[in-house]
Amino acid sequence: MSQSGTLYLRRRTLGWMSLVAVMCPAAVLASTPSADVAAWPSKPITLVVPYTPGGTNDNVARLIAEKVSARAGQPVILDYKPGAGGTIGAQFVAKAKPDGYTLLNASIGNLAIAPLLVPVHFDPFKSFQSIAYVGNGITTFAVRADFPAKNLKELVEYAKAHPVSLGTSGVGTPGHMAGEYFQQLTGIQLQHVPYKGSAAAINDAIGGHVDLVIDPLSTTFVRGGKLKALAYFGTDAPPEGVSGVQSVVQQGYKQWDNAFGGSFLWTAPAGLPEPIRKKLTQWVLEAIAEPEVHKALINVQVNPVPQGAEGTTVIVRKMHDIAQSVFGSGTVALNDKSGKSPADGKAKN
Structure with a gap:
């Protein structure tokens, strides 16, 4: 074969190799997601x-x-x-x-x-x-054990004459929203104290550092006698272990959303x-x-x-x-x- 023919073949081969080099990564990238999905989960x-x-x-x-x-x-x-x-x-x-x-x-x-x-x-x-x-959440309005109110009506009356603090698991949490909505319904003012989680808010309520908590975790401590329930969320019977308490709706707040x-x-x-x-x-x-x-x-x-x-x-x-x-x-x-x-x-x- 002549030198020019050999050179032509080399160029042609290199051209194909370049094309394959360009196409292969694209093919690999195109196939990777489906392969990852099929293998999922392959790690923690x-x-x-x-x-x-x-x-x-x-x-x-x-x-x-x-x-x-x-x-x-x-x-x-x-x-x-x-x-x-x-x-x-x-x-x-x-x-x-x-x-x-x-x-x-x-x-x-x-x-x-x-x-x-x-x-x-x-x-x-x-x-x-x-x-x-x-x-x-199976939630209650819960106050420290020695708080001078037994229901929501008494809470409102007390809050009109005394400062009342509300501990929640954080800004923008359901407990925060419930507290804000309750203030709108009643015209009272609550001092909002947001924490970085439910446990901290509950602990401070038990310790007497905040007056009120609205959180599912509070129900556990109501059962244990460390907190006192004023009302519960829901239309069914009170949560297990929470007796002698009416729901928020039963206490006259018909607009209340249990969510x-x-x-x-x-x-x-x-x-x-x-x-x-x-x-x-x-x-x-x-x-x-x-x-x-x-x-x-x-x-x-x-x-x-x-x-x-x-x-x-x-x-x-x-x-x-x-x-x-x-x-x-x-x-x-x-x-x-x-x-x-x-x-x-x-x-x-």
Whole structure:
């Protein structure tokens, strides 16, 4: 073969090699997502808990995570990121890669309420993919044991003449919204003391540092006699161990929405592949359906109300609209009006 022919073949071969070099990475990139989805989960899953350990959100996370881990064949590791009404943890998950390895044990508070009150860098609906709804908090209006009121009427009368402090698990939490709404209904003023989780608020109420708490975790301590219930959320009979107390509605507040008791759900960053979302939804709902988990949820003051992804989004939207009406009344400045977040209160020493 002539030198010119050999040169032609070399150029042609190099041309094909260049084309393959360009095409192969593209082919690999195109095939990687589907391969990752098929192999999921191939490593531990992180479940972000946006409040401090020991509260209701943490209790729910532990119960469901254990069962999901068994189904996934991988550990589900709890990662605590409290603060700013649960929005620090939510923001972390919103920015995470939507690959099914970073999830959020969310609440209505950090998705539907807190974004109205504190600056956040996520959209409660566009930044997340709903997975499943776990349930509603079994909540009471609870006061320190020596508080001079036995019902809501007496609480209102006392608050008109004396300062009353309300401890909550944070700014923008359901307890915060319930307190704000109750003030609107009654015309009283409560001193809001936000904590970084339920446990801290409850401990300070037991210690007499705050007067009132509105939180699912409070019901446990009412049963133990360390707190006193003035009312409970719900239309059914009082929670187990809470006797001689009427519901908020029975005490004359017909407008009361029982969802103010708090809600618990699983969500993920937007863009989560649908096959992974379906697996997670299935696993969470299966976990809730287990009799031992159902009973354990009630024991930690959560009434199981399992919903799939679509039902979860509907509930979050409903509570967001209610929160908009409550906090948009002028009682608390909205984020889009003031651009500022309320300063976090600190526990009284």
